[in-house]
Amino acid sequence: MSDERLKQVSAIRRAMIRPELGAICGTILVFVFFFMIAGDSGMFSPEGIQNWGVVSAQFAIIAVGACLLMIAGEFDLSVGSMIGFAGVVIAILSVQWGLPVWLSIISAFIICVALGALNGFLVIKTGLPSFIVTLAFLYILRGLTIWLSILTTRQTIIGGVKEVAQGDPLAWLFGGVILKDLFQWLGDIGVIDTFTRGSRMGQPVVEGVPMLVLWAFALIIFGHWLLTKTRFGNWIFASGGDAQAARYVGVPVNRVKILMFMFTAFCATVFATCQVMEFGSAAADRGLLKEFEAIICVVIGGALLTGGYGSVIGAALGALIFGVVQQGLFFAGAESSLFRVFLGGILIFAVIMNTYIRRMITGER
Amino acid sequence: MSTPLIEMDNIEKHFGPVIALGGVSFSVMEGECHCLLGDNGAGKSTFIKTMSGVHKPTKGVMRISGQDVVFDSPRDAMEAGIATVYQDLAMIPLMSVTRNFWMGREPRKSFGPFKWIDFKHANQVTMDEMSSMGINLREPEQAVGTLSGGERQTVAIARAVYFGAKVLILDEPTSALGVRQTSNVLATIDRVRKAGIGVIFITHNVRHAMAVGDRFTVLNRGQTHGTAKRGEIKPEELQDLMAGGQELAELEGSLGGTI
Numbered sequence: 281m282s283d284e285r286l287k288q289v290s291a292i293r294r295a296m297i298r299p300e301l302g303a304i305c306g307t308i309l310v311f312v313f314f315f316m317i318a319g320d321s322g323m324f325s326p327e328g329i330q331n332w333g334v335v336s337a338q339f340a341i342i343a344v345g346a347c348l349l350m351i352a353g354e355f356d357l358s359v360g361s362m363i364g365f366a367g368v369v370i371a372i373l374s375v376q377w378g379l380p381v382w383l384s385i386i387s388a389f390i391i392c393v394a395l396g397a398l399n400g401f402l403v404i405k406t407g408l409p410s411f412i413v414t415l416a417f418l419y420i421l422r423g424l425t426i427w428l429s430i431l432t433t434r435q436t437i438i439g440g441v442k443e444v445a446q447g448d449p450l451a452w453l454f455g456g457v458i459l460k461d462l463f464q465w466l467g468d469i470g471v472i473d474t475f476t477r478g479s480r481m482g483q484p485v486v487e488g489v490p491m492l493v494l495w496a497f498a499l500i501i502f503g504h505w506l507l508t509k510t511r512f513g514n515w516i517f518a519s520g521g522d523a524q525a526a527r528y529v530g531v532p533v534n535r536v537k538i539l540m541f542m543f544t545a546f547c548a549t550v551f552a553t554c555q556v557m558e559f560g561s562a563a564a565d566r567g568l569l570k571e572f573e574a575i576i577c578v579v580i581g582g583a584l585l586t587g588g589y590g591s592v593i594g595a596a597l598g599a600l601i602f603g604v605v606q607q608g609l610f611f612a613g614a615e616s617s618l619f620r621v622f623l624g625g626i627l628i629f630a631v632i633m634n635t636y637i638r639r640m641i642t643g644e645r
Numbered sequence: 646m647s648t649p650l651i652e653m654d655n656i657e658k659h660f661g662p663v664i665a666l667g668g669v670s671f672s673v674m675e676g677e678c679h680c681l682l683g684d685n686g687a688g689k690s691t692f693i694k695t696m697s698g699v700h701k702p703t704k705g706v707m708r709i710s711g712q713d714v715v716f717d718s719p720r721d722a723m724e725a726g727i728a729t730v731y732q733d734l735a736m737i738p739l740m741s742v743t744r745n746f747w748m749g750r751e752p753r754k755s756f757g758p759f760k761w762i763d764f765k766h767a768n769q770v771t772m773d774e775m776s777s778m779g780i781n782l783r784e785p786e787q788a789v790g791t792l793s794g795g796e797r798q799t800v801a802i803a804r805a806v807y808f809g810a811k812v813l814i815l816d817e818p819t820s821a822l823g824v825r826q827t828s829n830v831l832a833t834i835d836r837v838r839k840a841g842i843g844v845i846f847i848t849h850n851v852r853h854a855m856a857v858g859d860r861f862t863v864l865n866r867g868q869t870h871g872t873a874k875r876g877e878i879k880p881e882e883l884q885d886l887m888a889g890g891q892e893l894a895e896l897e898g899s900l901g902g903t904i
């Protein structure tokens with residue numbers, strides 16, 4: 281028996297109408313735009329790609345955490361402060377206290393993930409909006425970071441991490457590049473330009489794939505798989521969609537939410553560690569405004585601010601849009617303040633489109 | 646008479662100074678639809694939340710098939726075969742029918758340490774169960790938000806039945822529905838009852854209760870005035886009881902199986 285009111289859904293429509301459609305269109309639009317205005321500026325040369333690729337990957341790392349947390353129905357505004365805090369913890373432990381770098385990194389992860397759990401625990405126990413609780417942590421962590429840094433070194437920048445990280449068994453996972461041989465070969469056969477002078481003569485201008493980019497891909501794949509394919513992912517949707525309804529059918533909503541706060545903190549720490557390894561230093565003001573940038577990526581990616589709906593792939597595309605626009609305007613030689621105008625425009629465009637798509641999918645009125 | 650599937654004996658529930666339930670007794674037999682009626686604030690929701698493990702009774706005993714039980718969580722009640730369909734909390738509209746149907750008990754496949762939802766199986770079962778309830782889904786990935794209110798209730802009922810509920814509690818499943826959707830839900834209740842499941846049907850609509858009920862209990866300000874069998878009580882009498890009953894004294898005589 282078939283219902284006469286059901287129109288046959290075409291395969292194309294079904295493939296098109298998905299949460300990340302707005303972000304896909306945004307991505308295409310942004311790339312077309314920059315091909316036109318900055319196509320010959322070197323933005324799409326291997327070096328240029330590396331430039332905006334790394335920036336996008338940074339956004340993506342924190343966006344994955346923010347995305348899963350937002351779908352679970354919560355926010356974390358302390359991400360930016362957590363980035364600064366994690367970096368300073370690593371630098372103080374390794375440079376000032378002389379602990380091995382691997383131990384410093386592991387300690388930073390443990391401390392930050394525990395702080396994430398504390399965030400979640402407070403939100404669950406007090407029933408306050410996570411917006412407020414994590415806003416408090418935005419200030420607390422930033423203040424602590426500056427205080428700790430000044431207390432131990434009398435300054436807000438702690439350098440010397442690169443030196444102590446030489447040959448460390450864990451540090452390589454967050455800094456440097458892989459596939460060096462492949463890129464050398466690409467340089468040799470002329471696909472990638474090589475340096476023609478100086479100490480790096482003959483080496484390709486792009487050394488390899490930065491570990492940061494690898495982390496971004498790993499987190500995106502993990503987040504997407506977790507969310508769409510696993511039981512836990514179903515519980516993430518349920519916790520954000522309607523926590524009470526989820527509880528009634530036995531979903532451990534509190535556990536899901538606290539774990540998502542911890543995962544967000546984990547992502548922030550990955551970001552911080554990569555940054556410290558790249559710069560060889562930590563600074564107390566790192567990560568400023570990152571929480572908002574992460575939330576913007578997630579919203580461009582089609583997630584619902586109130587939870588229960590969204591896509592990790594969408595958030596990753598949001599991060600790509602963010603990175604390409606930020607670096608692209610620089611390549612195009614445009615006024616850097618225009619970045620914000622452009623970004624605001626894209627945000628509005630994507631959100632309007634996302635709202636329509638979501639209504640189509642979920643039957644919201 | 647056989648032992649009831651579930652028996653609530655003199656249940657009291659206090660919220661601080663508020664006595665929401667003041668000694669309510671109630672039972673459901675196999676294949677029976679027992680209607681629980683009452684005005685707003687009578688304590689119906691509180692009563693069934695006690696039954697489904699959301700609240701712990703302040704006093705009183707619960708028995709499942711004659712055995713004393715204490716539920717610490719909704720999960721315990723579910724494992725004992727008690728499924729509850731809440732009126733507005735039955736489903737999560739943003740999520741697909743399949744995801745809703747299996748929520749909390751997703752079927753999984755695994756490879757080494759990796760486990761993931763077996764969507765092929767989940768979708769298939771969902772489609773089959775839905776069509777056996779008379780609902781033809783466009784596709785199992787369809788969001789619940791695109792279903793009508795009656796269809797959502799039916800998905801929730803189908804889910805409970807599929808997961809082996811022995812007792813099905815429905816909290817005002819028809820209160821927000823139109824005529825056609827209501828009759829769909831009532832037909833579903835009838836179907837479920839014939840399969841041997843005990844149904845507890847909460848409503849303030851006497852006509853809906855009369856349409857499917859085998860027994861009727863009226864709650865008023867946390868108290869029951871007894872239980873009547875089908876045919877022993879007229880709709881008008883139920884209505885009066887619900888309203889608080891000025892003619893309560895006369896009516897008590899007509900309540901056959903007074904507890």
Ligand SMILES: Nc1ncnc2c1ncn2[C@@H]1O[C@H](COP(=O)(O)OP(=O)(O)OP(=O)(O)O)[C@@H](O)[C@H]1O
Pocket residue numbers: 660663664665683684685686687688689690691692849
């Ligand atoms: N968690 C609670 N804390 C305090 N009082 C409560 C609580 N839950 C219910 N009550 C009180 O218990 C009484 C019974 O409420 P209940 O929700 O069970 O009524 P109901 O019969 O389901 O009404 P309705 O038909 O409106 O759904 C009400 O007076 C209500 O205010």
Ligand SMILES: [Mg+2]
Pocket residue numbers: 689690691
């Ligand atoms: Mg109620």
